[in-house]
Amino acid sequence: MAVDEARYTARFIIIATGSRPMRPDIPGQELAVTSDEAFSLPHFPKRLVIVGGGYIAVEFAGIFNGMGAHTTLIHRGTLVLRGFDDDARGFLAEQMQKKGVSFRFDTEVNALTRIPGGSRVSLSTGEDLEADLVMVAIGRVPQVSGLGLDALGIARAESGAIVVNDEYRSSVPSVYAIGDVIDRVRLTPLAIAEGMAVSRCLFGNAAHGVDYDNIPTAVFSQPELATVGLTEASARARFDQIKVYKTRFTPLKYTLSGRDERAFLKLIVATPSDRVAGAHGAGGGRSDPRHRHRSQGRGHQGGVRCHLGHTPHAGRGIRDSAPVASIACGFNLQTHV
Numbered sequence: 001m002a003v004d005e006a007r008y009t010a011r012f013i014i015i016a017t018g019s020r021p022m023r024p025d026i027p028g029q030e031l032a033v034t035s036d037e038a039f040s041l042p043h044f045p046k047r048l049v050i051v052g053g054g055y056i057a058v059e060f061a062g063i064f065n066g067m068g069a070h071t072t073l074i075h076r077g078t079l080v081l082r083g084f085d086d087d088a089r090g091f092l093a094e095q096m097q098k099k100g101v102s103f104r105f106d107t108e109v110n111a112l113t114r115i116p117g118g119s120r121v122s123l124s125t126g127e128d129l130e131a132d133l134v135m136v137a138i139g140r141v142p143q144v145s146g147l148g149l150d151a152l153g154i155a156r157a158e159s160g161a162i163v164v165n166d167e168y169r170s171s172v173p174s175v176y177a178i179g180d181v182i183d184r185v186r187l188t189p190l191a192i193a194e195g196m197a198v199s200r201c202l203f204g205n206a207a208h209g210v211d212y213d214n215i216p217t218a219v220f221s222q223p224e225l226a227t228v229g230l231t232e233a234s235a236r237a238r239f240d241q242i243k244v245y246k247t248r249f250t251p252l253k254y255t256l257s258g259r260d261e262r263a264f265l266k267l268i269v270a271t272p273s274d275r276v277a278g279a280h281g282a283g284g285g286r287s288d289p290r291h292r293h294r295s296q297g298r299g300h301q302g303g304v305r306c307h308l309g310h311t312p313h314a315g316r317g318i319r320d321s322a323p324v325a326s327i328a329c330g331f332n333l334q335t336h337v
């Protein structure tokens with residue numbers, strides 16, 4: 001391996017160079033920033049346009065809107081957070097809107113043009129928006145440029161991701177890769193788990209891979225959202241019969257303070273086994289790891305018992321089956337973790 005003038009050799013090399021933000025192929029795209037620059041802006045924007053609908057787009061929309069920027073999110077899909085449960089997505093968009101974020105769904109950005117103090121954003125609907133700042137958050141690609149992977153003959157997927165086997169070994173046996181650069185699940189705890197799996201494979205007694213099923217995930221939107229397991233649509237596709245419990249309510253702390261904020265809970269249970277197939281919640285501190293304490297709850301009402309299967313100890317701020325358990329307790333279901 002060459003680093004400037006230095007040359008290094010090693011029995012094993014692990015590539016963990018992460019990912020980089022994608023930019024849209026439109027005129028004027030260079031006028032926009034990405035999340036990489038969002039924390040080092042020269043001026044706070046009064047009018048912000050965010051392009052994208054994933055968790056990075058909704059998280060930044062919440063941050064800037066909360067700090068007083070007039071924030072508009074443009075997304076080519078029908079709702080934010082593709083892949084999450086539809087009810088949770090709808091609830092989040094509705095609550096964000098209530099907090100002041102404007103949305104343009106089913107809309108593409110055709111071009112950005114420089115205007116004094118900012119950019120004009122031309123939309124596929126014919127509408128033009130003016131913004132002090134445009135941020136694009138349309139996805140990320142593996143960071144592989146400049147590594148000389150082609151010269152080494154390291155196989156890559158169409159996305160550019162380094163192709164690895166179950167032990168994270170690339171097509172060149174002494175080279176391993178983990179994290180965003182292999183483009184499996186792009187989350188910090190997963191990158192850490194993959195690193196631990198490689199060290200176990202290379203230096204431990206037994207090879208244990210990483211379990212990518214049922215990863216508890218939190219989105220630090222406002223309100224925040226937490227999810228684990230299947231969406232209702234995928235549960236319907238997988239099981240013959242399911243039961244869906246869902247509710248919206250005002251959390252006690254907001255009732256007392258008079259804040260107009262709601263929370264949403266949804267539990268999907270496969271029947272007749274009563275196994276929890278998916279749990280989704282938004283608002284009311286849903287991403288807070290303290291919800292784990294509520295997993296000790298043993299409410300029992302309506303004769304439904306919920307068995308919570310194993311969830312990997314990895315997630316964005318949630319370290320156990322807390323979201324499922326807290327949601328199950330929210331419905332007063334008897335909960336076995």
Ligand SMILES: Cc1cc2nc3c(=O)[nH]c(=O)nc-3n(C[C@H](O)[C@H](O)[C@H](O)COP(=O)(O)OP(=O)(O)OC[C@H]3O[C@@H](n4cnc5c(N)ncnc54)[C@H](O)[C@@H]3O)c2cc1C
Nearest residue numbers: 016017018019035056178179180181186187188189191316
């Ligand atoms: C805005 C944003 C918010 C996120 N929020 C969350 C969150 O809340 N929770 C969560 O779990 N995940 C979150 N993620 C995802 C998370 O950051 C990544 O999944 C995680 O960092 C991947 O780890 P990694 O080690 O693969 O890559 P990285 O953490 O990106 O580390 C890669 C490192 O390699 C360095 N590097 C790159 N190329 C070279 C080179 N040629 N030579 C030397 N060094 C190089 C980079 O500078 C970087 O330091 C977020 C990502 C973004 C962009």
